[in-house]
Amino acid sequence: xxxxxxxxxxxxxxxxxxxxxxxxxxxxxxxxxxxxxxxxxxxxxxxxxxxxxxxxxxxxxxxxxxxxxxxxxxxxxxxxxxxxxxxxxxxxxxxxxxxxxxxxxxxxxxxxxxxxxxxxxxxxxxxxxxxxxxxxxxxxxxxxxxxxxxxxxxxxxxxxxxxxxxxxxxxxxxxxxxxxxxxxxxxxxxxxxxxxxxxxxxxxxxxxxxxxxxxxxxxxxxxxxxxxxxxxxxxxxxxxxxxxxxxxxxxxxxxxxxxxxxxxxxxxxxxxxxxxxxxxxxxxxxxxxxxxxxxxxxxxx
Amino acid sequence: xxxxxxxxxxxxxxxxxxxxxxxxxxxxxxxxxxxxxxxxxxxxxxxxxxxxxxxxxxxxxxxxxxxxxxxxxxxxxxxxxxxxxxxxxxxxxxxxxxxxxxxxxxxxxxxxxxxxxxxxxxxxxxxxxxxxxxxxxxxxxxxxxxxxxxxxxxxxxxxxxxxxxxxxxxxxxxxxxxxxxxxxxxxxxxxxxxxxxxxxxxxxxxxxxxxxxxxxxxxxx
Numbered sequence: 001x002x003x004x005x006x007x008x009x010x011x012x013x014x015x016x017x018x019x020x021x022x023x024x025x026x027x028x029x030x031x032x033x034x035x036x037x038x039x040x041x042x043x044x045x046x047x048x049x050x051x052x053x054x055x056x057x058x059x060x061x062x063x064x065x066x067x068x069x070x071x072x073x074x075x076x077x078x079x080x081x082x083x084x085x086x087x088x089x090x091x092x093x094x095x096x097x098x099x100x101x102x103x104x105x106x107x108x109x110x111x112x113x114x115x116x117x118x119x120x121x122x123x124x125x126x127x128x129x130x131x132x133x134x135x136x137x138x139x140x141x142x143x144x145x146x147x148x149x150x151x152x153x154x155x156x157x158x159x160x161x162x163x164x165x166x167x168x169x170x171x172x173x174x175x176x177x178x179x180x181x182x183x184x185x186x187x188x189x190x191x192x193x194x195x196x197x198x199x200x201x202x203x204x205x206x207x208x209x210x211x212x213x214x215x216x217x218x219x220x221x222x223x224x225x226x227x228x229x230x231x232x233x234x235x236x237x238x239x240x241x242x243x244x245x246x247x248x249x250x251x252x253x254x255x256x257x258x259x260x261x262x263x264x265x266x267x268x269x270x271x272x273x274x275x276x277x278x279x280x281x282x283x284x285x286x287x288x289x290x291x292x293x294x295x296x297x298x299x300x301x
Numbered sequence: 302x303x304x305x306x307x308x309x310x311x312x313x314x315x316x317x318x319x320x321x322x323x324x325x326x327x328x329x330x331x332x333x334x335x336x337x338x339x340x341x342x343x344x345x346x347x348x349x350x351x352x353x354x355x356x357x358x359x360x361x362x363x364x365x366x367x368x369x370x371x372x373x374x375x376x377x378x379x380x381x382x383x384x385x386x387x388x389x390x391x392x393x394x395x396x397x398x399x400x401x402x403x404x405x406x407x408x409x410x411x412x413x414x415x416x417x418x419x420x421x422x423x424x425x426x427x428x429x430x431x432x433x434x435x436x437x438x439x440x441x442x443x444x445x446x447x448x449x450x451x452x453x454x455x456x457x458x459x460x461x462x463x464x465x466x467x468x469x470x471x472x473x474x475x476x477x478x479x480x481x482x483x484x485x486x487x488x489x490x491x492x493x494x495x496x497x498x499x500x501x502x503x504x505x506x507x508x509x510x511x512x513x514x515x516x517x518x519x520x521x522x
Contacts, residue, residue, distance in 0.1 A: 082500060104460045106462060106469065107452055107453060109452075109470050110462075118452075118453060120453045120455060121503070122500050123457050123458070123460070124457075124460075125457040125497055126499070140500075169461060171461055174464070175465055175466075176479060178482065179459050179463075179478055182482065182494065182495065183457060183478075186457055186497050189497070190497055198461065241463065241464035242463075
């Protein structure tokens with residue numbers, strides 16, 4: 001069953017993330033995908049993740065689609081203006097890709113080309129609106145330059161519309177939460193039909209977030225990030241905005257003879273804990289995709 | 302004001318190369334406040350270049366180098382020196398450099414890098430708050446500009462890079478959207494950012510821009 005169908009049938013939906021290679025050899029990426037066959041409903045493909053140049057997300061999604069997977073095409077606003085973004089979404093449609101995860105994207109300064117021009121012509125909320133419009137068979141073009149603010153209400157008719165299933169990201173643990181929730185609700189009203197969250201570790205915060213999300217009727221897939229070592233957990237805390245691995249989990253890994261094994265246990269435990277609370281989980285194994293089946297086994301999924 | 306900073310002296314030395322006779326131009330406004338091209342810095346530059354074996358024929362700190370007509374007038378008094386010089390080193394913003402390049406037929410060189418339109422926080426401390434986008438939205442954002450003070454220029458923030466109210470690009474910098482949120486909440490206007498801001502109209506920011514005030518418009522004032 002595909003990703004959208006699973007969500008719409010209110011099944012507990014599982015997605016996992018894989019990253020395209022820095023280069024043209026896709027064998028490792030396809031190998032990772034193979035390990036996920038029959039275990040997940042959709043596979044996210046990152047778009048120049050962390051502003052590091054890699055093989056394109058769209059091409060990788062196309063390969064996954066051909067190999068029988070249901071890809072979730074991640075598209076950021078960092079590298080393309082509104083012409084390129086719309087064009088990419090048309091391209092995705094003709095390649096049979098339906099699920100799109102819209103992100104604003106990390107700043108180029110965070111990556112391996114810090115001197116690159118940051119684009120951010122649109123932000124993720126605006127891009128969600130654009131997708132809504134493309135799905136209705138119109139682009140966002142405008143010939144009139146006299147308006148005080150450009151709107152998305154006009155646009156030219158397309159020869160064939162898109163049929164995209166748009167989603168977005170959210171972070172239940174961000175501090176301060178209030179301005180983030182405001183943006184989250186804007187994304188809901190801009191047409192996000194599912195959300196994949198940043199790594200969840202604090203269930204109290206997650207519950208608080210879910211209360212808000214449920215009120216808006218948003219479908220949430222909780223982010224599950226596989227910890228492989230105490231050092232990695234500390235690295236995340238120091239360097240990745242919005243991720244906080246609690247000390248108690250770091251200690252649990254430190255006292256373990258096999259930290260990765262413990263990381264898998266923590267991930268599967270978190271999955272079981274959020275299972276009754278949200279629509280599904282989104283697993284990020286960051287290079288250890290072959291361990292995802294172990295996490296799912298351990299979680300009984 | 303326009304914030305400028307002197308290029309490294311080694312770069313200026315390389316720029317001048319075989320040019321022995323040099324004329325210096327500074328600016329009495331922004332570059333003076335930035336201590337990059339006021340009279341003091343012009344005289345300093347004169348000394349350093351003299352020390353490098355250059356002959357500094359003269360200098361002028363113009364009232365506002367960006368004012369083409371005024372600068373032309375002021376430079377008339379330096380006609381003799383300018384006729385002999387092999388290069389003019391301009392210690393003003395990029396607009397000023399281009400004024401001089403338009404007026405003089407010798408190589409005109411920029412001694413400064415032009416950084417941004419800045420607020421003066423206190424003496425010698427400048428901060429960018431406006432990026433001259435041509436489409437001011439400050440009325441909706443509590444007087445805080447996200448186009449400039451959000452590192453991504455987002456209109457619907459904060460982004461996922463915000464952490465503890467700070468920016469992913471520079472953890473010393475406040476997240477513009479958290480500040481906007483707090484400000485609007487404090488003045489009871491949070492609904493101003495509940496709407497989704499439409500994409501910006503970059504045609505209003507198309508380079509190069511020009512503006513000619515109509516006569517009647519000027520007279521009305």
